[in-house]
Amino acid sequence: MxxxxxxxxxxxxxxxxxxxxxxxxxxxxxxxxxxxxxxxxxxxxxxxxxxxxxxxxxxxxxxxxxxxxxxxxxxxxxxxxxxxxxxxxxxxxxxxxxxxxxxxxxxxxxxxxxxxxxxxxxxGYFAFVHDRDLAEVPGSFEDLIASDLQIVIQDPRSSTPGLGLLMWVKAAYGDRAAEIWQGLAPRILTVTPGWSEAYGLFLNGEADMVLSYTTSPAYHTIAEDDDSKTAAIFAEGHYLQxxxxxxxxxxxxxxxxxxxxxxxxxxxxxxxxxxxxxxxxxxxxxxxxxxxxxxLPRPETALLLPAEEAAELRAAALAEWLGALSR
Amino acid sequence: MAGRAEPLGPAVWAGTAVAAVLLALTLGSLGAVAWNAGATAGLGAADWAAIRFTVVQALVSALLSVMLALPVARALARRRFPGRGLLITLLGAPFLLPTLVAVLGLVAVFGRNGVVNGWLAAAGLHPVQIYGPQGVILAHVFFNMPLATRLILQGWLAIPAERFRLAASLGFGPRDLFRQIELPMLREVVPGAFLVILLICLTSFAVALTLGGGPRATTVELAIYQAFRFDFDLGRAARLALVQFVLCAVAAAVTLQVPVPGAFGGGLDRAVRRWDARRLGLLDAGVLALATAFLLVPLLMVVLAGLPRVWALPAPVWQAAWHSVQVALGSAVLTLGFALALGLAVLRMRGPLAQGLETTGMLSLAASPLVIGTGLFLIVYPVMDPARAALPVTALVNAAMALPFALRAILPALRQVDRDYGRLASSLGMAGWTRLRLVILPRLRRPLGFSGGLAAALSMGDLGVIVLFAETGNQTLPMQLQRLMGAYRMGEAMGAAVLLLGLSLLAFWAFDRWGRRAAA
Amino acid sequence: MLQLEDLELRQGGFALRANLAVPAGTRTAIIGPSGAGKSTLLSAVAGFHDPDRGRVLWQGQDLTPLPPGQRPLSILFQDNNLFPHLTVAQNVGLGLRPDLRLSRQQRADVEAALDRVGLAGLGPRRPAALSGGQQSRVALARVLLRKRPLLLLDEPFAALGPALKAEMLGLVGSIANGSGLTVLMVTHDPADARRLCDLALLVEGGQAHPPQPTEALFADPPEALRRYLGT
Incomplete structure (x- = not known):
């Protein structure tokens, strides 16, 4: 013992x-x-x-x-x-x-x-993911503004894709960013704190498009054998993460x-x-x-702001975003 | 009673110790965050907008919750039908729900692709929009209407049956009855219910995030979160937390001016026999049907979506579920211990000291779980590995969060026991542990069971502090649910949500039943 | 001997004074109009009401600093004399040990006490399963076991019917005789006082008067008592 x-x-x-x-x-x-x-x-x-x-x-x-x-x-x-x-x-x-x-x-x-x-x-490239059978797929932010689609995005203050979108608009449009956000505001169904809530809402059929990556459809194709999702390619180019x-x-x-x-x-x-x-x-x-x-769809142009520039632009870009969406 | 003849005793010491722990958790953690803060800018326009929105949505949410609860409570008070007890229990479910799960259910019903809009479209009507400030309010009403119903129903059932008999013998109609008997009761009960819910809505966080629609619907708690995450501005976070504290303190100061309804754990399974309500049957049935649909259909949607996936959930989810059960049990035990210690001390002390202890017990209603979590992290980190403290710390913080409700249920019952049996116990020389074991605990089983269940259920679904502390190996079920969603696995996430829902309700049911099984 | 020495009790705007002695081994009724302070007087003896002045002494020992449970007395209240969540045997056992850790011998004593009050075999039941009279008997069985020299009764049988009440008073009398108890009983029924008590003590007008032989008091009642009795 x-x-x-x-x-x-x-x-x-x-x-x-x-x-x-x-x-x-x-x-x-x-x-x-x-x-x-x-x-x-x-x-x-x-x-x-x-x-x-x-x-x-x-x-x-x-x-x-x-x-x-x-x-x-x-x-x-x-x-x-x-x-x-x-x-x-x-x-x-x-x-x-x-x-x-x-x-x-x-x-x-x-x-x-x-x-x-x-x-x-x-x-990866940030992109708006949608169902393949979406009738009119926008080819740019301006197309999206002109459409009557509803999108879900993430809050730039709490999620990296949200911050990525902020930089995407800034890199593509520079001084016109505020105007683009004002145009986008009616298209935005809701702003979620993180990626998963947004993607979940999209999968539940709540929104036509969700901010994610061009590679997201690969999950559905490879893991679920479901070919119904794809990403819209925008003419302005896509921001890189x-x-x-x-x-x-x-x-x-x-x-x-x-x-x-x-x-x-x-x-x-x-x-x-x-x-x-x-x-x-x-x-x-x-x-x-x-x-x-x-x-997977592949963007023509890759956008990426240098790290220091992104950091400098952040506060002003966020103010534009808040201003446009708070109305 | 023979106050001077008996020594202060361990009850007062234990109560004071609990109060000290609570002060450390709430104000201490806030202090730790402020202490670690560097130079910081003042509150900006966005912060003031958040403060404004927080107050307005909390007022509207609390008002709506109470107004909608009134007809439901009245219908439940004056109707007797089979399954009434079960219905009351089920109607309480949303309050116990993990927010994450509830939002999924609400979206399934009221979302763009939800059931309601399906019907509206079929009928050629304009769709309803859940996203935006109205979504925040809808969710708050969904969560808090059950609580309001319970509080108000309690008031209704506290009206002695003799008074209704007297009214019947005097030939009172429903209107006379309302004016002479029900209105005075409501005047006493409603302000308290309103303020409890106001406090809950003032510190709301997760709900506003997903349904808020955008930065317009930013609450103070959300602004605190962003101050941590985005700017890593501890000073601003601390300042905002202080603002939140002051808002709640103002509301609480008003609370102390109006009587807050007492033991909402008490007996609700009695319907008052009434003689005036025969013709109103259809109205009551309609009200109950609507309330049941509003509160239960979202739950049903979650269950329908997730139930088939529960059995196939992978092992890590079950392991996380086991952690959650442990945390929930720990939190329930701590809550009951805290509430008893505080309650006994309040009973033994007099005047402002007792009032102070009672207020300390309610303090966590005003605190930001995020600030508590970060503050604790800053306190714990230099001493030990936060991951090792993850589960106990979570249980502790959850217990503090459930304490205000437990105290509300236990304190009045404690006073009643003292009134009814205090002299008998004293005359037989039953003191200290003997008195607790043989008199107080057996007489308090009902509110203890109710409070324990509430604490366990609330803790089961909590996704607050744990996030900062946990790492691989000690996740809880809500964390694992979040991770499933983060890995594209929405189907399995719904399965985990149903598991979470089931465990929360089971925990509440088990504790509550233990309490109700008390003989005599 | 129980002495109330220059006792003054205040409650709200009301004051009751008492300066009297009750001989040991006697049975004393406390009578007087309702609201006169009969129960307050009993409370002070039991230790639930701290006197504003004066002392309570038993056989020369000052009881005033003692908590209720340590005073040499048992008390029966108007109601709530039993814990409804404890069994009959446990309720009686509390008279031996407040923490209920009873030895085998003590458990036998509990059975014997129940037998003595006519409740043999009912030990495992809960009070709710008993009639009002039986519940009173349980409380009296506990008094038997406590073996304290003083017994205070605060109208514990008020809710019982006349026959049952008489039976209980008889039981109290035989227990008091058997154990040599000194009994103080609050009552508003002269018949109760006559049935059980050799002495009676009148409380009225803020004053507790010294006890007198019951029969003599009722035979020639003072003015205040006469008004109360309506004679």
Whole structure:
């Protein structure tokens, strides 16, 4: 009787020692770590090569992620923050909490990438998703304004797609942005706090179109074998969302963090993303991705404001948005 | 009673400790946020617009909730029919609902593609628009009309049967009856119900988000959320939270001037025999049918959409459901402990001190869950890993949120026990733990069961603090529901919503039934 | 001997004074018009009403600082003498231990007490399953077990019919005799006072008068009592 107790005791005290294989802590958004996101596969793949434990910590959505890092400040236990987008990188850089990455890779992005602090891992075009049988599909914002369609968008103050749309209109129309928003106002059914509420309303048939990504229809085609959704292509061009990760300057495990950022650009990581995050990989895997991604509509023009410019424009663009929609 | 002969005792200490915890949770967390704030700009025009909208929508929502509840409560008070008890329980369901689920149901009924607009289109009529300020108000009425009905029904049933008999013998018609008997009761009950609902609507958050239609429908709580998320402006968040506190304090100060209805956990299964209402049967039946449709059809829509998916839900959802059940039980136990400790202390103390304790118990009605969450995070973070505290902290905050309702149910019952059996217990030398175990707890089973159920159900659907604290491995069911939606899986999300709805109602039913099974 | 020493009790704008002694082992009726303060006087003895002046003494011991449960007395109220959620046996057992942790011997004592008041075998029932008279008997069984020298009765049998009331008073009398109790009983019925009590104490006009032999008092009632009795 006494012996098993002793063994159990040893195992109990031994457990922390075993866990002392180094642990890398990555803060990311909630849907990344969820059972249906890339998280579980990424964890398995990285732990195979790193001889460490990968802790993926979900902290709300993309916007909340930066708030969380700021709340914790330099005391943060996180090594890597994964899931900011280009509209947030300037604000993130300004916190001084991030360190240069030193990763170089052949990125398959529609734009040049030379940010010293953040490594891109996937990207997509913002777009309005609709049912294929929608009678008159608008070909531009001005078409949309002239139509009698109802759209659902996200609040730029609480969601990254919402902020993306704000920048999209700004990048496409510059000084005319306020006018476009005033035109759009009657077309907007409601503004939701996050992507999921908006997309849910759309799927319930509440709206004709929803702000999402050109890659969203791929989910329905590949996972549900449902070909009824597609994205409208606008003549003004489409704003890009590039999702990035960065290493914290105060990372407790800086080497592992570097290794993870490097791993992010490899096939092992990149091939997971398309069918879990439903975005384009930042580095095309050698074996390519599901060919049905090729059938997705592809914009002619990619729009992306440089991070600093986006940060400078943000307050004014938000004021225009508030002004137009508050009437 | 023999106040000076008995020592203050542990009840007062426990009550004071609970009050201290509540103060730390509400004002302390606000302080922590303000303390960590840097330089900040004052409140802008958008903030003032949010404050205005918050007050206006709360006033309208509370007014409508109470006005619509009046005929329903009257019909329930004067009708006896099979299934009446069940109907009263079911009509209470929306108040217990997770907002997330309720919004899905409301949209299925009143949305552009909803049932109502389907009928209107078939009849060639203009569609109704749910999105916008009216959507916020509709949702608030949906949530709070059941509460108003319960509070007012309680008032109706508190009118002694003898008074109706006397009225019948004097040949009162319905109008005389209303003027002489019902109006004075309503004058006492309605202001209290109105103010409780006003407080709830003043701090509303999730509802306004999806149905609000746009930035016009920004509430203060939403502005606090955006101050955190978008600008990471802790100072502005703290300032807005203070504004919210002041708004609620003003409303609460008015509350203390009017009597707030007492034990809404009490017996509702008694219909008063009335002699005037024979001809009004059709009217009452119509009112009840309408209220039932308004409150239950949205629930039905959620159930219809999600029920077939429940059995196929993946393992992580069930695991999250298990976490939620644990949190809900923990929250219920904490709520009851807090309410009892505070109630006993209030009973033992006199004057302003007792009043102060009681007010502390109501404080969380005025607090912003978001500020509490962030404040706690700032307090907990330097000491320990927030993820390890996620479930206990969630249970604690949920308990504080449910406490005002529990206190309202338990305190009057506690006073009644003291009035009826206090002297007997004292004369037999029953004090302290013995008195609690043998006299107070058995006599309080009904309000305890009701409050425990309410706390468990409210906690089950809560998606507040947990978001900041949780990480992989300790999600709750509402979080998992959110994640399913975030992964395009709307079908499974509806299944999870039905599971959540079922668990919330089951938790309430189980506690409430335990309370009702009390003999004598 | 129970002494009320320069006692003054205030309630609202009303004051009651008492300076009297009740000999041990006697049975005293407290009579007087309603609102005169009969129950208030009893409350002060039981410890529910703190006196504004004066003391209550039993056999020379000052009771005033003691909480109700520690005073050498049992009391029966007008109603709520039993806890409806406890069984009959538990209600009686409270007389032995307020926390109900009863030994086997004590449980046997409870049974014996129930037997003594004619309720053998009814221990497991709830009070609601008993008649009014039986409920009074349960309360009296508890008085038996408490073994306190003083018994205060605040009209506990007022709701019973005449025959039943007489029966209960008889039971109180035999219990008082058997245990040597000193009884104080509030009543407004002279017949009750005559049936049970050798002494009677008149409360009227803000004053509790010293007890006198019941028969003598009723035979030659003072003016105030005469007005009350309507004779």
């Amino acid at each position: 006494r012996c098993p107790m002793l063994v159990a005791g040893l195992m109990l005290t031994g457990a922390p020692a075993l866990a002392q294989a180094p642990a890398l802590t990555v803060y990311t958004y909630d849907s990344f770590v969820s059972e249906w996101g890339p998280g579980p596969q990424v964890k398995t793949a990285f732990e195979e090569i790193c001889d460490c434990t990968l802790n993926l910590v979900g902290a709300g959505d993309g916007a909340a992620l930066l708030a969380r890092v700021q709340l914790e400040g330099a005391r943060s236990q996180a090594d890597v923050v994964l899931g900011l987008d280009t509209n947030l990188t300037a604000a993130a850089a300004e916190t001084g909490l991030f360190a240069p990455h030193g990763v170089s890779a052949e990125f398959d992005l529609p734009v040049e990438w030379d940010d010293p602090l953040f490594v891109p891992f996937d990207w 590039v999702e990035v990760a960065g290493k914290l300057a105060a990372a407790p495990q800086p080497e592992l963090a570097d290794q993870f950022l490097e791993f992010m650009t490899t096939d092992a990581f990149q091939s997971i993303l398309p069918e879990t995050n439903w975005m384009y990989p930042a580095v095309m895997p050698a074996n390519g991705i599901d060919p049905r991604f090729d059938d």
